[in-house]
Amino acid sequence: MVVDILILGAGAAGLLAARNLAQAGQRVTVLEARSRPGGRIQTLAADAGFSAPTEAGAEFLHGDVPLTRQLLQEYGIPWIDTTGTTYEVTDGQARTAESFLDDMPLLLSTLHRLPHDMPLAEFLAQYFPGDDHQTLREQVIRFAEGYDAADAHRASCFALRDEWSGNGAEDSPRPLGGYAGLINGLVWELEAAGGQLLLGTHARLVTWQPGRAEVRCQDGRVFAAPRLLLTVPLGVWQAEMDQPGYLPLRPDLPEHRAAARALGFGAVIKFLLEFTEPFWEQTTAEIGQPLPELGFLFSDAAVPTWWSQHPAQQPLLTGWVAGPAAAQRRHSSPEELLTEALSSLAYLLHTTPAFLRQHLRAHHIINWAADPLALGAYAYATVGAPEARAILAAPVADTLFVAGEGVYDGPYLGTVEAALATGEAAARQLLLP
Template identity: 55%
Template sequence: MAASSSYETDILIIGAGAAGMLAARELAAAGRRVLEAQDRLGGRVHTLQPAGFSAPLEAGAEFMHEPVPLTRALLAEAGIRWQATEGQTYTIKDGQVQPDTNFFAQLPALLARLNALPQDMPLAEFLTQEFSGDEHASLRAFATQFAEGYDAADAQRVSAWALRDEWAAGGAEDSPRPQGGYGPLLHWLAAQAQAAGAQVHLAMPVQEISWQPGAAEVLTANGASYHARQVLCTVSLGVWQRATGQAGHLAFVPELPAHRAAAAQLGFGTVIKVQVEFEEVFWHERLPELEFLLSDEPVPTWWSQLPDARPLLTGWLAGPAALRLHTASPEAVLPLALASLAQLLAQPVEVLQARLRASYVRNWGAEPHTYGAYSYPTVGAPAARAALATPVAGTLFFAGEGVYEGPASGTVEAALVSGQAAARAMLA
């Protein structure tokens, strides 16, 4: 594509992730183009099969944290099945293994105090106020680790009320996977959109959106320009939070100060995901039917693919701990992950390395055009999300999991729901 290319279209969608692709399908009756900064579809969904792995793996979103009615409906329409996870959850602390048959046993005490909390506050402040003292140390650690590990949140910022609602709903306890990953669903949505006339332009990082009521010009780093009557922007919250002069900053002319301030108020967590496939499953003697493993190691969370018997383990580091390593290379992260796993499996790290067939590290904090993994709710998040999602002059519209308000915060479901709602608003 020539650097000086110029295009005219009725509707332009920026971002080819879950929100953008579902919106493109919903806008099938209108002319539109979809711009994506990366050279692939999917955004923070990325199903791929690196060299050495026996089957595809999920570098990004993997689970369906219930309830996800739109995701289920789309998977069914696309003919894609999903499969429940199986197995045993273990906790290892100070080298001691404990089958954790009820990981959420401490939730009732937390929820009782959260339900009585008269005003919202950050989780860390709530725990200090309501559960101080040595007798509550394990409960504070549980709540903090869960918020930072599962929600990729900073305990100093994440909303106690939002965690109350999340924990009461219990979505983390039921987390099936789409068979074959989320990638096939995104490609199916793209194929449907393209069959209806959408054009997808990859490797087109947007640098500036100049707008006036009823018209917008979008300029890319490649020198291409796009003119549209309406623009739907589905970039990640990480892009919104990039400052002027930083790589990946998206400029609006005129600027949108209320939207920019709202984005800054919201939380956006980062994740490092490490996947290691071995020659065979060798951990069942120590951890029979391992599903999830929670620990106090530097890479604290691991899971298998059960009921799939593939000898693949996934390591997960999220929240502030991942942020501290957001500039680390895969070559720096892998030894840290293997050292953690060696401690957890009571195996010399040399034995793991000898049995290792393939490895893959994805550091979402260092990911261009994303700069993180998914949003988390801060105090005042509902108002900030509403402000960030507010259309401008019937010309600029916004979608993505970062602007979604509902029980599926931070998920593919959130992105899909948001993209669908924005598309329908544009057609109204």
């Protein structure tokens, strides 16, 4: 099959690019290895055992994210603010959290005086040494690893400085019904404009020469076009030849792969636990430490971060492990991870894992670093990231093009907005005469 433009990957970047190109009159085919569109956006419906749409991947709108909000408005999807109380639990004792870091003004003023970029861990060791600053160092690294899914030994101080100077972490509403409505809207508009989306179509090999690209699939089908847009996750670009998820290119693009490996791509494990009722709201014979009006919780547990669906009534608690801690669990079994999550939650609520298992109605654990079609969750900025992104995003012979949140350079790194913005930019580039 020969079309004007092939797109590999039906995540947010690929679908937005495909929709825009199809609406501009291009013959577009999107090839997606999964049995569903969305990529690292995955809204689990009630048939997965949950009582309401539940997000296995992207969940929040971090900051202004103008393109994301524009699309949600176009599709008639409102968003709701996250509410509730934020708790901290240390040594088993819960208290309401005032702020993520008391010394934030000192940290930011030091970062703004920094003469050159450096990895976060190196910066903290150099500018905040000694026992007096141990708590600050631990809190900053914990936040960078937990929120940004970053390795503190690689994460860019300049990027984190810019992020922490804004309000992206504080303004985090959710699309009502999850991101599924946005993905479904893009698919509908793509197909209405004459574009084609083929699911379960797993690329085995990409061959190309100037003016022609071919995608050979595992089922034997071959697709060809004068131009190919690659929107695979950064983890796929970073994969080694013998690693599951590696995408062969002939001829290869060694500079693009080297640039991808210079970028950060964080691991995340997301624990979705729906219970029969929100028993954490009040003290009972089984719950020794209730957390009334729970919004978010940060702790020293093995699964340290949790949140509820407040103000929605779904009795769901979401656990979160990110960064190096998640990468270390890449090969853990689902049952091992569930046991760890229930043990952590039991510690936080002063109850038992047995009680939690008894009241567990539905659960789903998503280990994104172990997913061969993702090999990670989302990008973070390393030292030298802008130059590496520019290399990875560079078109090749007006034939191969690249999009996806991994090549995004702007204030919404690691978000759905980042993916959408690069898809929109790629479509404009492909439409140039």
